[in-house]
Amino acid sequence: xxxxxxxxxxxxxxxxxxxxxxxxxxxxxxxxxxxxxxxxxxxxxxxxxxxxxxxxxxxxxxxxxxxxxxxxxxxxxxxxxxxxxxxxxxxxxxxxxxxxxxxxxxxxxxxxxxxxxxxxxxxxxxxxxxxxxxxxxxxxxxxxxxxxxxxxxxxxxxxxxxxxxxxxxxxxxxxxxxxxxxxxxxxxxxxxxxxxxxxxxxxxxxxxxxxxxxxxxxxxxxxxxxxxxxxxxxxxxxxxxxxxxxxxxxxxxx
Amino acid sequence: xxxxxxxxxxxxxxxxxxxxxxxxxxxxxxxxxxxxxxxxxxxxxxxxxxxxxxxxxxxxxxxxxxxxxxxxxxxxxxxxxxxxxxxxxxxxxxxxxxxxxxxxxxxxxxxxxxxxxxxxxxxxxxxxxxxxxxxxxxxxxxxxxxxxxxxxxxxxxxxxxxxxxxxxxxxxxxxxxxxxxxxxxxxxxxxxxxxxxxxxxxxxxxxxxxxxxxxxxxxxxxxxxxxxxxxxxxxxxxxxxxxxxxxxxxxxxxxxxxxxxxxxxxxxxxxxxxxxxxxxxxxxxxxxxxxxxxxxxxxxxxxxxxxxxxxxxxxxxxxxxxxxxxxxxxxxxxxxxxxxxxxxxxxxxxxxxxxxxxxxxxxxxxxxxxxxxxxxxxxxxxxxxxxxxxxxxxxxxxxxxxxxxx
Ligand SMILES: Nc1ncnc2c1ncn2[C@@H]1O[C@H](COP(=O)(O)OP(=O)(O)OP(=O)(O)O)[C@@H](O)[C@H]1O
Ligand SMILES: [Mg+2]
Numbered sequence: 001x002x003x004x005x006x007x008x009x010x011x012x013x014x015x016x017x018x019x020x021x022x023x024x025x026x027x028x029x030x031x032x033x034x035x036x037x038x039x040x041x042x043x044x045x046x047x048x049x050x051x052x053x054x055x056x057x058x059x060x061x062x063x064x065x066x067x068x069x070x071x072x073x074x075x076x077x078x079x080x081x082x083x084x085x086x087x088x089x090x091x092x093x094x095x096x097x098x099x100x101x102x103x104x105x106x107x108x109x110x111x112x113x114x115x116x117x118x119x120x121x122x123x124x125x126x127x128x129x130x131x132x133x134x135x136x137x138x139x140x141x142x143x144x145x146x147x148x149x150x151x152x153x154x155x156x157x158x159x160x161x162x163x164x165x166x167x168x169x170x171x172x173x174x175x176x177x178x179x180x181x182x183x184x185x186x187x188x189x190x191x192x193x194x195x196x197x198x199x200x201x202x203x204x205x206x207x208x209x210x211x212x213x214x215x216x217x218x219x220x221x222x223x224x225x226x227x228x229x230x231x232x233x234x235x236x237x238x239x240x241x242x243x244x245x246x247x248x249x250x251x252x253x254x
Numbered sequence: 255x256x257x258x259x260x261x262x263x264x265x266x267x268x269x270x271x272x273x274x275x276x277x278x279x280x281x282x283x284x285x286x287x288x289x290x291x292x293x294x295x296x297x298x299x300x301x302x303x304x305x306x307x308x309x310x311x312x313x314x315x316x317x318x319x320x321x322x323x324x325x326x327x328x329x330x331x332x333x334x335x336x337x338x339x340x341x342x343x344x345x346x347x348x349x350x351x352x353x354x355x356x357x358x359x360x361x362x363x364x365x366x367x368x369x370x371x372x373x374x375x376x377x378x379x380x381x382x383x384x385x386x387x388x389x390x391x392x393x394x395x396x397x398x399x400x401x402x403x404x405x406x407x408x409x410x411x412x413x414x415x416x417x418x419x420x421x422x423x424x425x426x427x428x429x430x431x432x433x434x435x436x437x438x439x440x441x442x443x444x445x446x447x448x449x450x451x452x453x454x455x456x457x458x459x460x461x462x463x464x465x466x467x468x469x470x471x472x473x474x475x476x477x478x479x480x481x482x483x484x485x486x487x488x489x490x491x492x493x494x495x496x497x498x499x500x501x502x503x504x505x506x507x508x509x510x511x512x513x514x515x516x517x518x519x520x521x522x523x524x525x526x527x528x529x530x531x532x533x534x535x536x537x538x539x540x541x542x543x544x545x546x547x548x549x550x551x552x553x554x555x556x557x558x559x560x561x562x563x564x565x566x567x568x569x570x571x572x573x574x575x576x577x578x579x580x581x582x583x584x585x586x587x588x589x590x591x592x593x594x595x596x597x598x599x600x601x602x603x604x605x606x607x608x609x610x611x612x613x614x615x616x617x618x619x620x621x622x623x624x625x626x627x628x629x630x631x632x633x634x635x636x637x638x639x640x641x642x643x644x645x646x647x648x649x650x651x652x653x654x655x656x657x658x659x660x
Contacts, residue, residue, distance in 0.1 A: 098630025108616035
């Protein structure tokens with residue numbers, strides 16, 4: 001059973017006046033089949049955690065470990081991590097001019113699966129996945145994320161999740177910028193993947209709204225660069241009612 | 255692509271607007287008329303068929319200041335070595351007339367006089383010209399391919415492509431082999447005619463090529479050119495467009511890829527001196543390796559008579575490694591207030607790390623991610639060629655160039 005283990009993770013970014021520590025000792029274990037929600041106010045370091053797991057070059061790990069089934073994730077390149085079974089649905093997906101979605105998806109699937117998917121099966125697979133996410137087929141011919149609305153970008157992220165079938169998925173604010181319909185469609189996509197029982201999900205969010213669609217097994221409160229409280233789904237209800245004030249001293253709704 | 259400028263590049267664009275109603279000087283390079291008042295976008299003061307009318311450039315002139323004169327093998331000062339014939343071979347579909355003519359043929363030199371010493375040198379020295387004619391209303395559907403193959407000597411060439419009224423033509427110019435070569439190419443696009451030209455410069459190492467390509471557009475004529483410059487030590491291409499009557503439409507595209515030690519220069523001049531014409535310029539370049547050098551100059555002049563002109567030019571450069579240097583200078587000079595649109599954009603940047611991260615985060619290895627991004631960068635320009643087989647071949651060549659650095 002795939003397990004992502006994060007131990008005492010410290011991460012810095014290069015700020016104008018030298019390195020600035022953002023993550024200050026994160027401990028977390030996510031197993032295949034589980035769903036963990038990480039909830040925290042703006043600027044608490046949620047995206048930093050997501051990017052650090054994926055290996056973004058902007059973030060420097062200054063201490064701690066991250067392993068996937070015992071393998072040292074931190075020594076892997078970004079693409080090695082993805083091929084090892086990690087997936088990051090980004091808060092702000094990147095536009096790639098001149099690269100079509102269909103070419104991008106096929107190249108990614110080929111890399112992750114270790115061989116090019118059979119063309120006819122692949123075309124069908126993509127078409128059906130897009131239909132389920134109510135994405136117009138014309139998206140396949142558009143450039144990656146170019147001119148996509150916020151909601152379209154998030155659907156495209158979940159489309160990749162469905163096609164690449166990772167062991168552990170980190171979803172960074174997949175709910176932000178979505179209207180109710182889109183939130184439901186995207187959540188259903190995540191749930192389809194979860195229902196296979198073959199994925200561990202780390203759902204990062206600021207608001208409890210998405211948790212009505214995607215039920216977490218564990219909820220963690222993230223503040224000041226680390227997990228400050230962990231519990232079951234009831235913790236989300238508490239955050240919903242009380243906000244983050246108890247953790248940050250600042251009134252902010254969840 | 256990150257659009258920030260950085261130390262490996264310069265971008266110095268200018269838009270100069272002269273008062274409407276200021277004296278109109280209908281003259282300039284390629285118009286066959288002398289410039290009485292040189293202005294920024296006019297670049298040069300002389301246009302002549304005779305090399306003797308041009309002083310030997312010393313490198314301080316505006317139009318030579320980016321060019322490494324010491325690497326031109328004497329094309330600019332008459333000290334060039336052995337002159338031989340470059341092999342020119344033309345493949346043409348039925349109906350197209352291909353001729354080899356002498357210097358005195360009336361169709362040679364019609365697009366206008368050379369505007370710099372090397373072009374005049376080529377004009378003064380060539381012995382046989384190739385003339386390709388698309389008779390009135392002919393639309394062969396297949397391209398004409400003109401292959402110029404260097405054989406290791408110095409060569410001077412002349413090509414005239416004449417597309418008669420309402421004919422539709424596609425011409426591919428291929429430059430390969432090893433040569434020190436200077437030539438003039440004329441495109442005469444008559445009323446209502448359409449011409450697409452793809453000019454591929456893929457010389458062997460050690461080659462030098464200086465080319466002037468002038469398009470003269472008739473009423474409602476459409477001209478599209480795609481310059482693809484990949485191989486050669488020094489390549490300096492000078493595409494120009496002049497309009498004879500309203501309604502002309504010119505689109506100039508280009509891609510170039512410079513490796514260490516290459517100097518690839520494109521200087522464009524679009525001379526709007528009749529009303530209601532259009533020009534669109536899109537050039538993209540990539541550079542890799544120390545000493546890789548590219549120059550792009552985009553001069554667009556909208557004269558007082560050219561009311562209703564619509565123009566836009568864009569140049570983007572992708573620096574793949576440190577040490578490379580891209581110079582990009584768009585100049586737009588406007589002498590009438592009555593234009594439909596005018597603008598330019600220029601950006602030089604490095605690989606966008608966020609794009610690479612995104613692709614890698616989906617399992618795509620770094621070198622393949624770079625390939626995808628570079629392919630994507632050039633794709634819109636390459637797609638303008640419209641000949642799938644050639645497009646694929648050129649993309650593969652570009653990827654091979656890229657491979658050399660990864
Ligand atoms: N390059 C940088 N220089 C300085 N500070 C930075 C830099 N990058 C990130 N930070 C800071 O790190 C902190 C954590 O940022 P992060 O994006 O991880 O927060 P987040 O919890 O995801 O916030 P949000 O809810 O807004 O998405 C913020 O205070 C941010 O300003
Ligand atoms: Mg964030």
